[in-house]
Amino acid sequence: MRRLAARLGKRLKASRAMLVTAESCTGGWVAQAVTAVAGSSDWFERGFVTYSNDAKRELLGVRADTLARRGAVLKDLASVETLGSTSAINSDKTGTLTEGRFGVTDIVPLDGRTEHDVLRLAAALESRSEHPIAAGIVRAATERGAQYPAPYEFAAIPGKGAQGTVDGVAVKVVSPGFLKEHGLAVVDARVTRLAEQGKTVVYVLAEGKVIGAIALADIIRPESREALGRLKAMGIKPIMLTGDSAAVARWVAGELGLDDYFAEVLPDQKAAKIEEVKRRGLTVAMVGDGVNDAPALVAADVGIAIGAGTDVAIEAADIVLVRSDPRDVPAIVQLARATYRKMVQNLWWATGYNAVAIPLAAGVLARAGILLSPAVGAVLMSVSTVVVALNAQLLGRGRRTASGVS
DSSP, X not given: OHHHHHHHHHHHHHHHHHTHHHHHHHTTHHHHHHHHHHSOHHHHHHHHHHHHHHHHHHHHHHHHHHHHXXXXXXXXXXHHXXXXXXXXXXXXXXXXXXXXXXEEEEEEEOTTXXXXXXXXXXXXXXXXXXXXXXXXXXXXHHHTTOOOOOOEEEEEETTTEEEEEEXXXXXXXXXXXXXXXXXXXXXXXXHHHHHHTTOEEEEEEETTEEEEEEEEXXXXXXXXXXXXXXXXXXXXXXXXXXXXXXXXXXXXXXXXXXXXXEOSOOGGGHHXXXXXXXXXXXXEEEEEOSGGGHHHHHHSSEEEEESSOOXXXXXXXXXXXXXXXXXXXXXXXXXXXXXXXXXXXXXXXXXXXXXXXXHHHHTTTGGGTOOOOHHHHHHHHHHHHHHHHHHHHHHHHHHXXXXXXX
């Protein structure tokens, strides 16, 4: 807004120099009018920026109800303008684009078994374990409605898995290292592909024979696909930052259709990656939720803390989205763009309004018998403020209707 004001002020200042000839031909009223409107470029810029701040507060006041309903807290007024012009959004992977917990992504049945058989036996055994992989397998069985019995003689295999008896069958759920140690080989293109994607693969054995493989990974949020699709439709480039391996990052990026990603990024390198993206000439927003994301949130043009983030991330961010829903990110960007458009509308209205009213109040048309009294001038200035407020209210009404918020 300040740059726009400066440009307008310079143009009006230059126009006064061009009106010297017009002044001699018109009795001076044209130049007087321009001088009355512009005053000086410094005065115009100060007035324009002051009005800009008033417009921001008016519009943000109207939007406060919608922001609250969306669970968003705006900490910096200037971030509205910046967010509206954002061209790239960097996002942390774990806990932001993904759920931050292990979940079953694939089941590969072997030896003539079905996926249900493999999952049922694995869940029965892992129901006695507290390991994150075990929790993911049991959760998958519950979600798929697989019924499993309680295991007997359950025992952990330190660093390699677990074993026990399920329905009288000796069952093991083990790591690839266990297979290698015992000379067991699994030659299957499906399993190889899952390993290449960076997923954690465990094997299910029944009576010493491999009957299936289960792949687990950090579960991608279903809402992430919708959120990223909306961002791309808005012309924004989504980029992922993650400390995971290149294989994992490549798989997640492929699943979400990301334009770019940075893998194996250490916590102290995230801010540098943000600067790297900014050097491409992009206005960058960063979305994160953890302590490790705080430097990147500060380095970005706009920092957005999402979900139940840490205190450090919330403090570092310009905008806080309370809900752990990535769809709130495109929603807040859309809101920022709509708010900025209204700000520009209000500012142009005020400029045109005052371009007419100020010369009249200055007595430019006094010779024609047209002169605004101070009382009428005060009323007209109040009308300008009322128009700005009404325009802001129209924004709130339109956004409520579009979002179905009453």
